[in-house]
Amino acid sequence: MMQSVAFAALSFGAGVYAQQAGTLTAEVHPKLSVSKCAAGGTCTAEQHTIVLDANWRWLHSTSGATNCYDGNTWNSALCPDPVTCAANCALDGGDYSGTYGIKASGSSLSLQLVTGSNSGSRSYLMDTTDTKYQEFNLLNQEFTFDVDVSKLPCGLNGALYFVQMAADGGVADYPTNKAGAKYGTGYCDAQCPQDIKFIGGKANNGNWTPSSNSANTGAGGFGACCSEMDIWEANSQAAAYTPHPCSPEGYSVCDSAAECGGGICDKAGCDFNSYRQGNTTFYGPGGTVDTNKVMTVVTQFITSDGTSSGDLTEIKRFYVQGGKVYANSASDIAGVSGNSITSAFCKAQKSVFGDSDTFSAKGGLKAMGESFKAGMVLVMSIWDDYAVNMLWLDSDYPTDAPVKNPGVARGPCATTSGNPKDVESKSPGSTVVFSNIRTGPIGSTYSGVLQPGGSGGSPPSSSSSAAPVKSSSSSAAPVKSSSSSAAPVKSSTTSATIKTTSTKASSTSSASAACATKFGQCGGSGWKGPTCCAAGSTCKASGDFYSQCL
Numbered sequence: 001m002m003q004s005v006a007f008a009a010l011s012f013g014a015g016v017y018a019q020q021a022g023t024l025t026a027e028v029h030p031k032l033s034v035s036k037c038a039a040g041g042t043c044t045a046e047q048h049t050i051v052l053d054a055n056w057r058w059l060h061s062t063s064g065a066t067n068c069y070d071g072n073t074w075n076s077a078l079c080p081d082p083v084t085c086a087a088n089c090a091l092d093g094g095d096y097s098g099t100y101g102i103k104a105s106g107s108s109l110s111l112q113l114v115t116g117s118n119s120g121s122r123s124y125l126m127d128t129t130d131t132k133y134q135e136f137n138l139l140n141q142e143f144t145f146d147v148d149v150s151k152l153p154c155g156l157n158g159a160l161y162f163v164q165m166a167a168d169g170g171v172a173d174y175p176t177n178k179a180g181a182k183y184g185t186g187y188c189d190a191q192c193p194q195d196i197k198f199i200g201g202k203a204n205n206g207n208w209t210p211s212s213n214s215a216n217t218g219a220g221g222f223g224a225c226c227s228e229m230d231i232w233e234a235n236s237q238a239a240a241y242t243p244h245p246c247s248p249e250g251y252s253v254c255d256s257a258a259e260c261g262g263g264i265c266d267k268a269g270c271d272f273n274s275y276r277q278g279n280t281t282f283y284g285p286g287g288t289v290d291t292n293k294v295m296t297v298v299t300q301f302i303t304s305d306g307t308s309s310g311d312l313t314e315i316k317r318f319y320v321q322g323g324k325v326y327a328n329s330a331s332d333i334a335g336v337s338g339n340s341i342t343s344a345f346c347k348a349q350k351s352v353f354g355d356s357d358t359f360s361a362k363g364g365l366k367a368m369g370e371s372f373k374a375g376m377v378l379v380m381s382i383w384d385d386y387a388v389n390m391l392w393l394d395s396d397y398p399t400d401a402p403v404k405n406p407g408v409a410r411g412p413c414a415t416t417s418g419n420p421k422d423v424e425s426k427s428p429g430s431t432v433v434f435s436n437i438r439t440g441p442i443g444s445t446y447s448g449v450l451q452p453g454g455s456g457g458s459p460p461s462s463s464s465s466a467a468p469v470k471s472s473s474s475s476a477a478p479v480k481s482s483s484s485s486a487a488p489v490k491s492s493t494t495s496a497t498i499k500t501t502s503t504k505a506s507s508t509s510s511a512s513a514a515c516a517t518k519f520g521q522c523g524g525s526g527w528k529g530p531t532c533c534a535a536g537s538t539c540k541a542s543g544d545f546y547s548q549c550l
Helices: 005-012 082-088 096-100 257-263 343-353 364-374 420-426
Strands: 031-037 043-052 059-061 089-091 102-105 108-112 121-125 141-151 156-163 223-225 228-234 239-244 252-254 295-303 312-321 324-327 376-384 431-441 521-523 539-541 547-549
Touching (some): 043 102, 082 089, 108 376, 141 228, 156 431, 223 257, 239 312, 295 364, 364 376, 376 420, 376 431
Antiparallel strands (some): 031 043, 043 121, 059 089, 121 376, 141 295, 156 376, 228 239, 312 324, 539 547
């Protein structure tokens, strides 16, 4: 079952008990500018803010400053049970720069690995009212940002991704949660993390087991699951983008090893990592996409009917550096073709790599699209990996599999790299910088000269570089853990009502082999595919780089 009877009873019979908001430190959200672009490339800046995840925050008694959670254990006097703990304890405000190494300026967000005794951080984008998380539906849109990963060595992950968490942080679904989005509550992801301190407005201290290799984390009896779209998981050596659908779609609480271990979500996802797909020179220091320099990353969400309500059928990737646009590298693995994520690519990859196809079993791209329709929240984080040292991203993994096997080599880092204690002591100043975040119709958020190569099965459909902005007022990766300190714990998640959604079948027209199907691409600079359209549709240009059969 999704939620045990005991947990449900705690949720709805809590009376005056609540997950409290503290007042000892003022909570001031750093400002971050984000742009919306229109067809043609004109972008308008909007003033947003970011908020620190609740799991990093100081959790103390409501009557004073006594820690409710210290190191990786709970205060048994204040937290004898989940309900009493929620009544006795409050999340407090944070010093974003001084304690957590989070610095926002204009359209730029810098995240540093170690600041004082704190390690890592996770933040969410708030809406323009600064009262709830900004929700995104990226179907038939592209999401673009600039990133500097030059100071991220092996073993680190500067991540930017979306999760289907509640916009209010879970307040409406769990009235015992009084802290809400203002204090970064409600996290969930496809790994169903169990290291979250509060789930559904109640402490997750039941059956809590302190971590054996981390002084700040542990795992409780519950986990929080929801669909996750990893736009960017990367360091200077390797990068991947990965959809992770869940079934049922929406926020779910897991309460058993079977559920939390993969009964609800596709933990592995369908990833595209250029190195893992056989191209070891495309991404990295001095590579085609040179990680010694700032790059622009463009991700396009293509639908079956060219609208935001259609089924998600493809996720494309482009990079821009120095005014040059690079389509994602094509797969060089025999039996796996293409340079984008499609259902065919995912099925072929799972077969050739010998991986279980949980991606298709949990609904694949179509289910991922349904999550976007419901609204997904933007997450930006820096973290290291106490489970498997980030080897799943940048090294050979599993470590006991022959490296010659397809899919094992994921990056150039040694299998002895990535130990968090080593990374934190030797590279404490490691930093990722995200900037110039923008969204808009396909082809609207970037420009540049398309370079040859990399087309594979999915040629580019636009070009990149920041569009002009005008100001306006308005793989089974381990749990994305969070090292903390000054404020205890890492990672986080919450709980919301489970919802299921029906999806409608794709309705693309068929066409002869010589012509593109309706809503397919039919032209643009560098396009080498069909330039005619199926009967009943006409090829229409949307800028210099993309034409579509409509």
